[in-house]
Amino acid sequence: MNAVTSSPVPASPxxxxxxxxxxxxxxxxPSRGRAAPRxxxxxxxxxxxxxxxxxxxxxxxxxxxxxxxxxxxxHAGVDMALINYHFKSRDGLYQAVLEEAHRQLISLDTLATMxxxxxxxxxxxxxxxxxxxxxxxxxxxxxxxPVLAGALVTPSEHTRELLLRVAGPKLQxxxxxLAQELGCAPDHPxxxxxxxxxxxxxxxxxxxxxxxxxxxQELRQMPADVLTDHLHRFAMAGIEAIRATLPSATPQx
Numbered sequence: 001m002n003a004v005t006s007s008p009v010p011a012s013p014x015x016x017x018x019x020x021x022x023x024x025x026x027x028x029x030p031s032r033g034r035a036a037p038r039x040x041x042x043x044x045x046x047x048x049x050x051x052x053x054x055x056x057x058x059x060x061x062x063x064x065x066x067x068x069x070x071x072x073x074x075h076a077g078v079d080m081a082l083i084n085y086h087f088k089s090r091d092g093l094y095q096a097v098l099e100e101a102h103r104q105l106i107s108l109d110t111l112a113t114m115x116x117x118x119x120x121x122x123x124x125x126x127x128x129x130x131x132x133x134x135x136x137x138x139x140x141x142x143x144x145x146p147v148l149a150g151a152l153v154t155p156s157e158h159t160r161e162l163l164l165r166v167a168g169p170k171l172q173x174x175x176x177x178l179a180q181e182l183g184c185a186p187d188h189p190x191x192x193x194x195x196x197x198x199x200x201x202x203x204x205x206x207x208x209x210x211x212x213x214x215x216x217q218e219l220r221q222m223p224a225d226v227l228t229d230h231l232h233r234f235a236m237a238g239i240e241a242i243r244a245t246l247p248s249a250t251p252q253x
Contacts, residue, residue: 048086051076053143056097060146064094064158091158098151098162101144102170105206106131111173121180122236125198128174129235130228132202137224141210149207171195181236182243190242198235 054076058067069090073080087093110131114124135145151159175191178198182190208216219227 044086047078047082051078051083051086051093052097052100055093056101056143056147059094059097059150060143063150069093095158095161097147098158099166101147102162102166104142104144105135105148106170108170108173111170115173115177121177122232124177125181125235125239126228126232128177129198129202129231130224132199132206133224133228133231136202136205137220137227145206152207174199178239181239182246183248184246188246190246194235194239194242197238198231201231 051072055067055072058072058075067090069080069083072090072093073083083090083093087096111128114127117124119127151162172186174195176186178191178194179186179188182188182194184190205216205219210220
């Protein structure tokens with residue numbers, strides 16, 4: 001009697017389930033949603049900006065001597081320790097507020113772009129005056145002008161630091177623009193004289209009290225383009241007269 005032989009079970013390939021068994025269910029990784037876009041400003045930067053805004057408003061209303069770090073923290077809605085973290089002290093906060101106020105008046109980048117523009121120097125002077133006139137006639141009472149006015153009327157070491165480190169580079173650019181029209185070097189004494197003569201009326205309008213009667217209020221009632229045109233004509237006539245007194249001066253437009 002012949003023995004019955006069973007067929008051998010073929011070996012399973014490596015990694016495959018054994019014969020007669022079902023393949024284990026494949027686990028799927030849970031889908032991950034797209035990460036939320038990162039904010040363009042970190043929480044620390046936003047907090048610092050909020051403190052600067054609150055401090056600027058209080059310094060404008062009460063001055064440095066009448067403003068405490070505790071009051072700034074309460075106005076900004078932050079812990080007072082954050083003021084020390086970002087600004088080290090109340091003096092450091094005040095210095096930062098002055099610098100931010102000057103930046104809001106006119107930034108270094110704005111001036112540098114204006115100076116590098118392919119425009120005649122006279123047109124750059126007009127643009128500069130137009131920007132200052134717009135600030136002076138703005139009906140919204142911004143905090144930065146009273147802060148700057150207070151620093152100029154009652155100068156301190158903070159004012160000196162502001163003028164040397166922040167205002168200084170901007171004034172140099174303004175002198176370069178004037179030098180192009182005068183046809184002289186930027187460090188020529190005529191450029192600083194023309195700088196004061198050209199920008200002085202705008203600075204007076206900027207720091208002059210908005211609620212005080214007198215000529216400044218009359219100026220603030222005028223259209224911005226009319227006032228800008230007058231200041232520009234007046235400035236250019238003076239610059240032309242000064243240029244005529246300089247030896248071998250030619251406009252560098």
